Amino acid sequence: MQKLNLPPYDVNLRNMDGKIHIFDPIRKKYLFLTPEEWVRQHFIQFLIHYKNYPATLINAESGLKYHERKKRTDVTVFNRKMEPLLLIECKAPNVKISDSTFSQIANYYSQFKAKYMIITNGMEHYCFRPDTKELVFEKEIPEFTVL
Incomplete structure (x- = not known):
């Protein structure tokens, strides 16, 4: 797999039925x-x-309903009261982040009302939060304790 613009970690891969699988600790x-x-x-x-x-x-991959259709957020982070804090939309590294990607996560936001949203393709990362009529982009992804 492609090297990402993220720190490497000790990936746990396994060959199952001739196909590579990755362990998801969550x-x-x-x-x-x-x-x-x-x-x-x-x-x-x-x-x-x-x-x-x-x-x-x-x-x-949290489930949600949007216009009577079932959708899944890629990653949702909750605060200690189990309220949505952060929605993350992940794309493959070769997928360009576009307006449609922002629209997709905005639709999820309308259901979850998280404080922050992140879009990443592993190479580029955009962290932002809604503020009245516009999106406010963060310079970096905040620490959990800051949120």
Whole structure:
């Protein structure tokens, strides 16, 4: 898999039925390794080990309903009251982050009302929060204790 603009970590890979799987410590199971999953797992590890987010407050692929359709956020981080704090949309490294990516996470925000949102493709990371009529972009991804 491609080297990302995230710190490396000790990846736990396994060959299952001739296909590579990656261990997800949040869901506690091996998942088929796709480029998007590669980004998701690296970003989760970055949050836990470099930004001090408690693993117990991170949920991967949370379900939600949007216009009667079931959708899934890639990663949701909750505060200690189990209220959505951070929504993260992960894309494969070769997927360009575009207006449609921002629209996608904005739709999720309308359901979850998290304080912050992040879009990443493993190479670029955008952290922002809604503020009245505009998005306010953060210079860096905040530590858990700051949120």
